[in-house]
Amino acid sequence: MIEILRIAGSALWAHKFRALLTTLGIAIGIFTVGVVMAIIEGLNATFSEQISSLGSDVLYVDKRAWFQGHEEWVRSRQRRNIGLDAVDYIAQRSEYVSHVSPRVFQRGTLKYGDKSLESVTIQGVHEDMAVISGTEIVAGRFLSRTDTRHKKAVAVIGNSIKEELFASVDPLGQRIFINGRRFLVIGVLEEQGQMMGRDLDNMAYVPAETLLKMFGRRWRNISIALKAAQPDMVGEARDEVIGIMRRYRQLRPGQPDDFAINQQSTLQDLYDNATRMLWMVAIGIGSIALIVGGVGVMNIMLVTVTERTAEIGIRKSLGARRSTIRWQFLVESMTVSALGVVVGFLLASGAAIIVERATPLAARIPPAWGGLGVGVVVVVGLVFGLWPATKAARLDPIEALRYE
Amino acid sequence: MMQSSKGSSMRASGGNNHLITLKSVTKVYDMGKEQVHALRGVDLRIRPNDYISIMGPSGSGKSTLMNIIGCLDTPTSGRYEFEGEVVCDVAGEDVTKMSDNELADIRNRKIGFVFQTFNLLSRTTALRNVELPLIYAGIHRRNRIEQAKEALKQVGLDDRASHRPSELSGGQRQRVAIARALVTKPAIILADEPTGNLDSVTGQEIMVLLDALHEQGNTIILVTHETYIAEHAHRVIHILDGQIDREELTANGKAAA
Ligand SMILES: Nc1ncnc2c1ncn2[C@@H]1O[C@H](COP(=O)(O)OP(=O)(O)OP(=O)(O)O)[C@@H](O)[C@H]1O
Ligand SMILES: [Mg+2]
Numbered sequence: 001m002i003e004i005l006r007i008a009g010s011a012l013w014a015h016k017f018r019a020l021l022t023t024l025g026i027a028i029g030i031f032t033v034g035v036v037m038a039i040i041e042g043l044n045a046t047f048s049e050q051i052s053s054l055g056s057d058v059l060y061v062d063k064r065a066w067f068q069g070h071e072e073w074v075r076s077r078q079r080r081n082i083g084l085d086a087v088d089y090i091a092q093r094s095e096y097v098s099h100v101s102p103r104v105f106q107r108g109t110l111k112y113g114d115k116s117l118e119s120v121t122i123q124g125v126h127e128d129m130a131v132i133s134g135t136e137i138v139a140g141r142f143l144s145r146t147d148t149r150h151k152k153a154v155a156v157i158g159n160s161i162k163e164e165l166f167a168s169v170d171p172l173g174q175r176i177f178i179n180g181r182r183f184l185v186i187g188v189l190e191e192q193g194q195m196m197g198r199d200l201d202n203m204a205y206v207p208a209e210t211l212l213k214m215f216g217r218r219w220r221n222i223s224i225a226l227k228a229a230q231p232d233m234v235g236e237a238r239d240e241v242i243g244i245m246r247r248y249r250q251l252r253p254g255q256p257d258d259f260a261i262n263q264q265s266t267l268q269d270l271y272d273n274a275t276r277m278l279w280m281v282a283i284g285i286g287s288i289a290l291i292v293g294g295v296g297v298m299n300i301m302l303v304t305v306t307e308r309t310a311e312i313g314i315r316k317s318l319g320a321r322r323s324t325i326r327w328q329f330l331v332e333s334m335t336v337s338a339l340g341v342v343v344g345f346l347l348a349s350g351a352a353i354i355v356e357r358a359t360p361l362a363a364r365i366p367p368a369w370g371g372l373g374v375g376v377v378v379v380v381g382l383v384f385g386l387w388p389a390t391k392a393a394r395l396d397p398i399e400a401l402r403y404e
Numbered sequence: 405m406m407q408s409s410k411g412s413s414m415r416a417s418g419g420n421n422h423l424i425t426l427k428s429v430t431k432v433y434d435m436g437k438e439q440v441h442a443l444r445g446v447d448l449r450i451r452p453n454d455y456i457s458i459m460g461p462s463g464s465g466k467s468t469l470m471n472i473i474g475c476l477d478t479p480t481s482g483r484y485e486f487e488g489e490v491v492c493d494v495a496g497e498d499v500t501k502m503s504d505n506e507l508a509d510i511r512n513r514k515i516g517f518v519f520q521t522f523n524l525l526s527r528t529t530a531l532r533n534v535e536l537p538l539i540y541a542g543i544h545r546r547n548r549i550e551q552a553k554e555a556l557k558q559v560g561l562d563d564r565a566s567h568r569p570s571e572l573s574g575g576q577r578q579r580v581a582i583a584r585a586l587v588t589k590p591a592i593i594l595a596d597e598p599t600g601n602l603d604s605v606t607g608q609e610i611m612v613l614l615d616a617l618h619e620q621g622n623t624i625i626l627v628t629h630e631t632y633i634a635e636h637a638h639r640v641i642h643i644l645d646g647q648i649d650r651e652e653l654t655a656n657g658k659a660a661a
Binding site (some may be wrong): 002003010011014040071201310313314315316317318319323324357397398401 | 471474476477499504507508509510511512513517519523525527528536537539540541567584
């Protein structure tokens with residue numbers, strides 16, 4: 001076996017340039033699939049980290065689905081807004097839901113003393129939001145039922161706001177201005193980091209009622225966040241909430257839903273679809289390149305066999321069996337393939353590093369590369385090398401020896 | 405001078421101590437339109453330590469005969485026994501033939517070839533060329549190199565082991581080929597015009613080498629067109645038109661008898 005490898009190695013070395021050209025097809029195939037695999041591996045890591053902040057047992061009742069086609073989007077624009085009263089409507093009727101909170105969004109400017117902070121996300125919520133979002137309070141307290149029912153002007157601020165506005169002061173009990181209205185800071189949230197490039201800490205919670213009273217119309221559209229009572233009952237909760245919402249909307253049987261239930265898995269599905277597309281493209285381009293590369297290998301091996309007919313004759317006259325000759329050429333074609341795989345992976349690693357540095361995408365070298373590499377070497381090398389190798393093995397020793 | 409012994413039958417030295425036995429061996433090349441009868445019924449016996457020259461005009465079938473003896477080719481009809489084993493026996497529809505692998509193994513272990521054109525692997529060193537048959541015999545690397553060096557030493561080329569064929573003279577290349585032929589200690593060495601591509605002085609050097617191998621107990625068959633080369637052997641077999649025309653004993657042969 002070692003001898004066969006040595007023979008293959010020296011045969012290839014004699015035609016370095018040709019061997020390299022032959023491997024190009026395989027290298028391109030491996031490069032394409034390799035880069036896509038690296039990017040998907042990187043995306044997977046980032047995505048699963050970020051998506052977890054949505055909570056897998058949390059449902060969001062919205063006027064529209066998070067992701068939809070253009071037509072759907074136009075149609076769903078006609079839907080009635082979901083009002084704040086839907087929150088209590090659901091809370092009173094649902095069994096599978098343990099916590100319910102509205103989410104009303106407002107972009108705001110925060111002022112404390114002479115410092116100010118723009119583009120802060122103000123979320124109008126209920127007391128249940130603490131549990132639903134799973135965020136811990138690091139100082140003070142979260143909103144209470146009293147705060148929300150009595151439309152108190154209180155705020156729980158995110159970590160970024162604390163650091164920007166209250167660098168040296170304890171924020172608790174301080175008065176801040178949100179879009180010119182005065183609020184009392186009652187709590188500080190733990191740091192949450194980023195999701196999809198957005199700073200999750202550049203926000204403040206205020207009672208939903210307060211927010212609507214101060215900044216919006218009573219019937220402005222809201223989103224509702226719900227937490228399933230049990231993590232394994234998300235499906236039941238979803239079905240139940242759909243029923244409740246249909247009653248709330250007074251839909252007759254047969255009428256389509258005029259609201260949407262969104263959840264983390266919606267994102268997950270979307271992501272899976274997107275990466276599946278990426279996979280298909282990669283596999284498509286990759287297999288075409290590999291077939292082209294494989295045919296290249298076969299072609300070059302046929303040329304090699306013809307060129308080395310005399311050598312094959314000599315080897316046979318010295319007692320090489322057919323199987324020995326066949327293996328000699330198979331190992332050679334596999335070595336060519338291996339060369340292509342290595343070149344392809346080197347290029348792909350380079351590309352992965354560039355992607356990692358120059359774009360917001362993460363790229364990681366996945367362990368599956370090893371399997372892919374070995375698979376390609378064996379399959380391409382064996383499949384496309386078989387015919388030339390068999391041709392070599394079948395040569396008649398005398399005719400091979402006479403060959404000029 | 406050689407003495408003709410036309411008509412005298414080959415000495416059947418009794419028993420089964422023949423290395424090689426050919427019985428009415430024919431070889432027909434089917435060229436589509438016409439058939440070429442390269443051999444037309446050859447009977448031949450070779451005993452261990454025989455030293456035989458085959459002579460004959462071009463196209464008379466010498467190489468064909470050597471290829472059959474060397475298990476590179478199989479007869480169209482007739483029987484071929486090697487060390488008492490049937491390599492090939494074709495009588496009409498009745499065919500007994502060794503498998504391809506068995507033939508390869510006989511070539512590997514029992515036969516050493518020396519060709520007119522040397523037939524060395526050009527990209528490989530002398531030592532590696534000599535190692536080749538040992539590789540196919542599955543001999544371990546360390547023993548292999550040792551044996552190959554020993555064989556090179558025997559042909560006086562131990563200082564050229566790492567040279568490629570292109571860096572060697574014709575005579576030296578043929579010595580490498582002889583080293584390669586004898587490295588497996590084969591039962592017989594077949595040399596088809598081993599001096600054909602060499603000048604007469606170099607040719608003589610090669611013959612001295614073959615004489616020495618015969619001295620040491622090797623069996624040798626060589627094909628040549630030159631009488632002075634043929635005289636190194638003990639027996640000369642003349643082939644004409646695919647048949648053994650006559651056979652004679654050389655001076656060497658008589659001296660040995
Ligand atoms: N592969 C083949 N196909 C067809 N005819 C062949 C083949 N090999 C040999 N012959 C024919 O068989 C006959 C004997 O050829 P062979 O090579 O044995 O002659 P030779 O005695 O060795 O001649 P030379 O002295 O020129 O080497 C010739 O007529 C040759 O043309
Ligand atoms: Mg000839």
